[in-house]
Amino acid sequence: MNKILRTLIPFDIAKGLSITGKHFAKVFFTANRRTVRYHITSEYPEVVAKVQPRFRGRLTLLKDEQGEIKCVCCLACEKICPTQVITIEKGKKEGRKMPFPVRYDFEMERCIFCEFCVESCGFDSIILNHQFELAAYNREDFSLGMEGLGQNMYEPSPVGKFSVADD
Amino acid sequence: MPTPTLTQSIVITLIQCVLVVIFVFVVVPLTVFAERKVLGYLQQRLGSTRVASGHVGITGWMNRGMWKWGRIPVLSYWRGIPGLVADVLKLILKEDVIPAKADKFVFFISPAISMVSAVVVFAAVSFVPGTFFTLPTWFPFVGGLPVSGGIADINVGLLWILGVASVGVYGIVLAGWASNSKYPLLGGLRSAAQMVSYEVPLAMSLLAPVVLTGSLNFGEMSKVMATGLPFWGLVPQILGFLIYLTCGFAETNRLPFDMPEAENELVAGFHTEYSGMKFGFFYLAEYINMTVVSALAAGFFLGGPWLLPFGLQGLLNPYLPSFLTWFGQPHAIFFVVKIIFLLFTYIWVRGTIPRYRYDQVMSVAWKYLIPMALFNLLLAAVVRCFAV
Numbered sequence: 001m002n003k004i005l006r007t008l009i010p011f012d013i014a015k016g017l018s019i020t021g022k023h024f025a026k027v028f029f030t031a032n033r034r035t036v037r038y039h040i041t042s043e044y045p046e047v048v049a050k051v052q053p054r055f056r057g058r059l060t061l062l063k064d065e066q067g068e069i070k071c072v073c074c075l076a077c078e079k080i081c082p083t084q085v086i087t088i089e090k091g092k093k094e095g096r097k098m099p100f101p102v103r104y105d106f107e108m109e110r111c112i113f114c115e116f117c118v119e120s121c122g123f124d125s126i127i128l129n130h131q132f133e134l135a136a137y138n139r140e141d142f143s144l145g146m147e148g149l150g151q152n153m154y155e156p157s158p159v160g161k162f163s164v165a166d167d
Numbered sequence: 168m169p170t171p172t173l174t175q176s177i178v179i180t181l182i183q184c185v186l187v188v189i190f191v192f193v194v195v196p197l198t199v200f201a202e203r204k205v206l207g208y209l210q211q212r213l214g215s216t217r218v219a220s221g222h223v224g225i226t227g228w229m230n231r232g233m234w235k236w237g238r239i240p241v242l243s244y245w246r247g248i249p250g251l252v253a254d255v256l257k258l259i260l261k262e263d264v265i266p267a268k269a270d271k272f273v274f275f276i277s278p279a280i281s282m283v284s285a286v287v288v289f290a291a292v293s294f295v296p297g298t299f300f301t302l303p304t305w306f307p308f309v310g311g312l313p314v315s316g317g318i319a320d321i322n323v324g325l326l327w328i329l330g331v332a333s334v335g336v337y338g339i340v341l342a343g344w345a346s347n348s349k350y351p352l353l354g355g356l357r358s359a360a361q362m363v364s365y366e367v368p369l370a371m372s373l374l375a376p377v378v379l380t381g382s383l384n385f386g387e388m389s390k391v392m393a394t395g396l397p398f399w400g401l402v403p404q405i406l407g408f409l410i411y412l413t414c415g416f417a418e419t420n421r422l423p424f425d426m427p428e429a430e431n432e433l434v435a436g437f438h439t440e441y442s443g444m445k446f447g448f449f450y451l452a453e454y455i456n457m458t459v460v461s462a463l464a465a466g467f468f469l470g471g472p473w474l475l476p477f478g479l480q481g482l483l484n485p486y487l488p489s490f491l492t493w494f495g496q497p498h499a500i501f502f503v504v505k506i507i508f509l510l511f512t513y514i515w516v517r518g519t520i521p522r523y524r525y526d527q528v529m530s531v532a533w534k535y536l537i538p539m540a541l542f543n544l545l546l547a548a549v550v551r552c553f554a555v
Contacts, residue, residue: 010409
C-alpha cells in the first residue's frame with residue numbers, strides 16, 4: 001500500500017526537486033560574492049587555484065636555516081624510486097661533515113608523484129611541493145637539477161603561466 | 168472602433184505572426200543559455216562563464232580588467248551569454264554533410280517538418296483574451312486598429328494543437344529512416360514509439376479541461392479554467408497538471424524520458440547523421456516544443472493570463488479589494504512569466520531526476536499515466552455534473 005502510494009504521489013520527486021532547488025537558490029544568490037560562496041568550482045586561470053594540503057606536486061630540495069642543502073646523499077630516495085628518476089652524485093664540501101650532493105638530477109617527465117622518496121628520506125631534506133602547473137614545451141625543460149637556467153630544484157619552476165606560490 | 172477590411176486583417180495577422188516569432192526566437196536561445204547556467208547552479212557550479220578563452224572580445228576585455236582590478240566581474244552571472252551567438256554561428260557555418268546513401272528529399276524535409284509543426288501550434292494559442300493592444304494611429308495602413316491576443320483563436324483550437332503537434336513525430340521518424348543508417352533508424356523508431364504512447368495520456372489529461380469548460384477554444388478554455396470553476400475544480404486541475412507535465416516531458420524527449428539520446432546505445436538517436444543547420448532545426452524544434460508544452464500547461468492549468476494558477480483566481484476575484492484589481496485582470500505578462508517558469512521547471516527536473524530505462528518509460532505511460540488520466544477525466548466529469 002505504502003509503495004503504491006509512493007508511486008502514485010510524487011513525494012520523492014518533490015523531495016529531490018526541493019534539494020536541487022535549494023542548491024540553485026544558494027548558488028544563484030551567492031555567485032557574485034567574493035568571500036562566502038556556495039559553488040565549489042573556482043575560476044581557475046584568473047583566480048589562484050587552491051590544492052589540498054596533502055597534494056603531491058613537484059620534487060623540491062630543502063635547505064636548512066644556514067642556507068645549506070639538507071640532503072646528505074644517503075641515496076635512499078634514489079634506491080626506492082620506482083621509475084628511477086633521481087640521480088645523485090656524492091661529493092665533499094669545505095666545512096661540512098656530511099656528504100654533499102654535487103649533482104641531484106630529477107627527470108620529471110617520468111616521475112609518477114608517488115612520494116616514496118619523501119617518505120624514505122631520513123633527514124626531511126626533500127618534499128613534494130604544491131605546484132601542479134608542470135607543463136612545458138621541450139623535453140629538456142623536464143630535467144631538473146641543482147644548476148641550470150631557472151630549472152633548479154629550489155624554486156617553483158617558471159613553466160606555468162599562472163603559478164601558485166608554495167604554502 | 169473601426170472594423171478592419173480583409174486586407175487589413177491579413178496585415179494585422181502578419182503583425183501578430185511576427186510578434187509570436189519574435190517571442191519564440193527570444194525565448195528559445197535564452198532557454199538554451201539558461202539550460203547551461205541553471206544546470207550548473209543545480210550542481211553547485213557556475214555553468215558557462217567564458218566563450219573561447221575569456222580573453223577575447225569586449226567581454227573578455229572587461230573580464231580581464233575586472234580581474235586585474237582584483238574584482239570578480241560584475242556581469243558574472245551572464246559571462247556565458249556570447250556563447251549564444253557562438254552557438255548559432257557554429258551551427259550556420261558548419262559543413263552540412265548529407266550521407267551518400269541517404270534519401271535526399273526526405274532527409275532535407277524532415278527537419279522542416281519538425282520545426283514547422285512546433286511553431287505552427289502557436290497559431291491557436293491565445294496570449295491574452297480580447298484586444299492585446301491597439302496599433303498607434305501613425306502606423307501605416309492599419310493604424311488605430313486593435314490587435315487581438317491570439318493569431319487565430321479558433322473554436323477547435325485544442326484539436327488543432329494536438330493534431331499539429333502530433334505531426335512532429337513524422338519529422339523524427341522520417342529523419343531516422345532517411346539517414347539510411349542503423350542507429351538513427353532505431354533511435355527514430357524508439358522516440359516515435361515513445362511520443363505516440365505519451366500522446367494518449369497527454370490528450371486524455373487535456374480532455375479534463377474540455378469536460379470542465381465545455382469548449383475547445385484555447386482562450387475560452389483558459390478563461391473558464393482560471394476564473395469560472397467551483398472549488399472542487401481544483402482537484403482535477405492539479406492532478407491533470409501533473410499528468411500533463413509528465414507527458415509533456417516525454418513528448419518533447421526531455422531528460423527523465425530522453426530515450427532518443429542514448430549515447431551508449433544509439434549514439435545521438437535520430438539526428439546522428441545530421442549536421443549544420445539541419446541539426447540546428449531539430450535542436451530549435453525541441454526547444455520550441457518545450458515552449459509550446461509550457462504555453463499549453465500555462466494556458467490550461469496555470470491560469471493563463473490571469474495571475475493565480477488552478478482556478479484560484481476565480482475563487483479569489485469576488486474578495487479582491489479595489490486597489491488590487493490590476494491583479495484580477497488578465498495580462499500577457501503573467502502568461503509569459505508562467506511559460507518561463509515552466510521552462511525553468513524543465514531544466515530543474517532535468518537536473519534532478521535520473522533517466523528512466525526504456526521499458527520503464529513505456530510502463531509509466533501505459534500502466535500508470537493512462538489510468539490516472541482516465542481517473543482524472545472521471546473526476547472532471549463528476550465536478551462538471553454536480554458542482555458547475
